Amino acid sequence: MYAFDVLGDPVRRRILELLAAGEQSSGEVTATIRAEFGISQPAVSQHLRVLRESGFTTVRAEGARRLYAVDAAPLKEVDAWLERFRGFWNQRLDALGTELARGKRARRARDHQATAPHHQTTGPDHQTTGPHHTTESSDD
Amino acid sequence: MYAFDVLGDPVRRRILELLAAGEQSSGEVTATIRAEFGISQPAVSQHLRVLRESGFTTVRAEGARRLYAVDAAPLKEVDAWLERFRGFWNQRLDALGTELARGKRARRARDHQATAPHHQTTGPDHQTTGPHHTTESSDD
DNA sequence: GACACGTATAAGAGTTGCCTTATATAAGCC
DNA sequence: GGCTTATATAAGGCAACTCTTATACGTGTC
Secondary structure (H helix, E strand, O other): OOHHHHHOOHHHHHHHHHHHOOOEEHHHHHHHHHHHHOOOHHHHHHHHHHHHHOOOEEEEEEOOEEEEEEOOHHHHHHHHHHHOOHHHHHOOHHHHHHHHHOOOOOOOOOOOOOOOOOOOOOOOOOOOOOOOOOOOOOOO | OOHHHHHOOHHHHHHHHHHHOOOEEHHHHHHHHHHHHOOOHHHHHHHHHHHHHOOOEEEEEEOOEEEEEEOOHHHHHHHHHHHOOOHHHHOOOOOHHHHHHHOOOOOOOOOOOOOOOOOOOOOOOOOOOOOOOOOOOOOO
């Protein structure tokens, strides 16, 4: 899951945000990013390269310009990874105790798309204690 | 959005995957990670520290053990960031042009409402350029 | 108290990542 | 052709990250 590495940089995330509004030329992106982050044109170009080479964007030439646009594929991957955690903020944590008491918990941890280098998951053969109660999980 | 930095590391992502199945002690996590990644106990402990200090996990002591569990707050943040891109993979990219021509775009049933009543999908209402057609590179 | 276990921290080395300045390539215009 | 605009690449410096080994700290046991 190379994707998370790419998204680790705030400049790159910002560029994607900009492109989410629609195709933009390298120059347009550069102007905005320079204004916001105060970095040089080559620096922005390098970030664009990373995004391009990692599949987050597509580019097409229009004269001397390069028009960048979001390619959602890697983001989709990230979204898929998050999938397994969705249950953690979709339920009333406070009510969890009750749920457990009823022995009625839902089965989570269905698939694992581990990016681990080696073999598969050695599933914790404990109780699958899904979403537990965290003392105070901030929810907004 | 510190969260993406934390998730940039494959070991940390794996640890979260493990914890997604339920609370685990530092030792249990360490055993699995050591087996899969071949790194030392202190290395795992340091990753656990990062996860702890960045709010991805909670810890509670049980005797000499430290029991770690997922805290979803930061993941929720990541999910919220992704929100703006959801529209990019919920529509038929190839048909987009046609669809626009027919002016039929808007009301597409959002489909996939499987389990979670996640936040309302505020589709990216990018005017024109939105999701364009490209060859989607699914993997790299 | 002494010792083993479970876990964390400290200090240092190697690697990776991002930024800068300088420069190259290509297109547009006169 | 020669100049300007648009964008990319190259090379080097510095900071940040992650690993390792060594060690400290708290807990349970005898």
